[in-house]
Amino acid sequence: MSMNNQGRPTGVGTAGTSASGSALLPDEPLLFEIGDTEHSGVDLPEVKLAADRLGGFARKSKLDLAGLTEPEAMRHYVRLSRLNHSIDSGMYPLGSCTMKHNPRLNEKMARLPGFADIHPLQPVSTVQGALELMNQLSYWLMTLTNTAAVALSPKAGAHGELLGMMAIKAAQEAKGEAHRTIVLVPESAHGTNPATAAFLGYTVKPIPARTDGTVDVQAVKDALSPEVAAIMLTNPNTCGLFEPQVIEIAQAVHDAGAFFYCDGANFNAIMGVVRPGDLGIDAMHINLHKTFSTPHGGGGPGAGPVVLSEALAPFAPVPFVRKGTEGLEFVEHIEGNALGRVTAFHGQMGMYVRALTYMLSHGADGLAQAAQDAVLNANYVKARLQHLFSVPFPDYPTMHEALFDDSFLKGTDVTTLDFAKALIDEGFHPMTMYFPLVVHGAMLIEPTESESKQTLDRFCDVMAELATEAKSGNAERFTAAPMKAPRRRLDETRAARQPILKWEQPADLPKAAE
């Protein structure tokens, strides 16, 4: 297919004809190029509106929405789906993202009408099973973390982070300490941490990492002052390391009158093995979509419940479930608490169902085994590759992700990005690159507990072969990669400089199927 200078297809196969490419390597036109405003895949009765009640606000402008019949839609979306890598089609070792197996039982349960077909505002007496489910999920989360309360409603990890920090802010204000305006954030933190703190009006004060990749309790003590409201620490951290001084850090933070927010994105490494409450955390979000296997769906939806310590429990937002005289009650409004509500309705019920199903399937023993296997797998990858790749922080065993830097590529004309793209040609989704920021050319590999030894061995063999090849001077294999993907390297600069964010009818082409 040829392209004009707007990056639009020209010529055959673009104006309502069938897809180019073969069924096995589809080159799928846009919905608007194959659809038609008169096609529909839904049969609905036509109704005559003798007199509408729209008060003169009826639509006059054109919708111009392309439609597909059911077979056309089926083929369009099946063909598009084939252009995606997914955890079910191959290893997805994205560090800090936890791409683990998604059991289909979870999907089946989430689709039971008693969960999927209930309305958030139907009478509470008619949804007692849903409240009981929320209650059980809360119990699991509080037990696994040894915390006093949980707020289920946040819609994603970063949303939970926002809520947790809101609770901290509210608690500081309730203590008459609104003057605490600084939040300490280690340099290795997820980008959402400083963004969240800044969003709430805090000044972000970075804490440098030690040369061994962990946070130094002395650096935290030096940064603490009566103006500090909280520290936001990820544990295990984004270098894949458990913070060995976390208990001392928590103690120092509490002694200074501040709170300890823990980014729980990496809870997969320690669930059932270490309880964050025992470490002194005050608030921690838990990404249900990572740790408890609710599928990522190409970027969401997530779910980010926040567990809270005794000190923060009174500042939990609405809604929450509590035992009442006639079954479970829903508290949907708070009197006199500034925090209120962070989303309409009750949060990601669909994810609660999946997460609880996963928890019951694993049990306490299985969750601990999963965490241990995730850690085992990461250490195995590290052990197999450390002679060829450079390990920036070798002092501690890694947790559930193995971190390498790009110093092994020095003098090869191959960049970290090139290396990652070469992995695509070998059938693997690349690892996380250029994160964490504290390491130059970081490569963060998270195999998770889902990968068998056989898959790990194949991955390590490929990684080793690529490293050897890069060092031998064959840069072309890397700089030209990927060759075997649905697309070669994409021009991201052009996309940002001349944004094309929606399809427009090309002026020089006849309208599709008219």
Place this chain on the structure above:
Amino acid sequence: MRYLPHSDHERADMLGVIGASDIDALFSAVPKSALKSFELDLPAHSPEFLVEAHMRALANQNHAAGDGPFFVGAGAYRHHVPATVDHLIQRSEWLTAYTPYQPEISQGTLQMLFEFQTQVAKITGMDVANASLYDGSTGTAEAVLMARRLTRRNKIVLSGGLHPHYRDVVKAYLKDDPHLECLSPSPEGQGDILDHIDSDTAAIVIQTPDFYGHLRNVEAAAEAAHAKGALLIVVITEVVSLGLLEAPGALGADIVVAEGQSIGNALNFGGPYLGLMATKKEFIRQMPGRLCGETVDADGNRGFVLTLSTREQHIRREKATSNICTNSGLCALAFSIHMGLLGEAGFVRLARLNHANAILLADALEGVPGVTVLNKTFFNEMTIRVTQPAAALVERLAQRGILAGVPAGRLLPGDPEVENLIILAATELTTEGDIAALCAALTEELA
């Protein structure tokens, strides 16, 4: 354990390669006092059939919307989702993919997002849309913050017709900022938001159809806002209404936020839902959330990437436009497939069907002694006043198997003015039999 691939023998082999004596050696950085220092009061792993039985028992304690006449709306709507939608979104390559960080092997998700953005822009009548936000309520809060960045002004005025939960979310995001003005709900009709715009106003927020189902005059609001240099944010909780109502973009809206759940997504007890946001071209760099853009690859073929990420937290950290680092990808896919199946013809028909059923409902309710329909205009939702407290009445109807709507007091507790109000919605799934059953039960209960 069915999800874990290793045998004990393999584990031992791997520990040997690592050079660790046992698994605990890999947790050596954990303080001794915290490692496995507890007994969890939780059950052990369970076979699939027992887990399924447990979950089914919980599900069976709920009254599903499909179990009887159902009129509950107020921000979440029960529509029919074609079987094709749920089948397609469960394909592994959609369901178990991650954020498209490697665009060369994520073109399916990226092209779908580009198509989704186009659909949202078309139905709202705006220049551009993002790749979705968590839901309509958080989207409204983000829109308010976006308007402040764009205008460098502080005052925000929320219409009384805005969904009370949405108002509460904006309040939480703005931390009860004194420049936030929340007008009182006005169940009887148009509010007076236009009198509250001044030269300090960043934006006014109106919802149409509003919380009580009334349609609002978007054009008048846009003119009044623009006359003072303020922006107009239009919120839509029932996106099906756009099949019949004029697009807010055509009437002068600056930012449109909608809850997209109605198309392709089940009720799910409140989530996961789908936030839609669309705006004018000149505002895209202040729009939060992900954006998918078209580009070309090294061979000159059309392809798609996530773009303009310099606004986002993973680049700008504490200077980011928002802390969001996800979208509702799978819900957006469901929306896009359903919208693709509907097409122009189907979307308009669906909207007409909803409106027609709502007219039937309104007319039938008018005939029930003790019921007054407050709406002169509506799309598929309306508010009635009854002669006794609404919450108890709705509860009694529920005991008779009829989910009659939302007592307004559930969302506005302590407001005596709304104590006798019920908000009811009809959709394409509402039958004449449902309406007759509701009216008969209401007649008896109100007698």
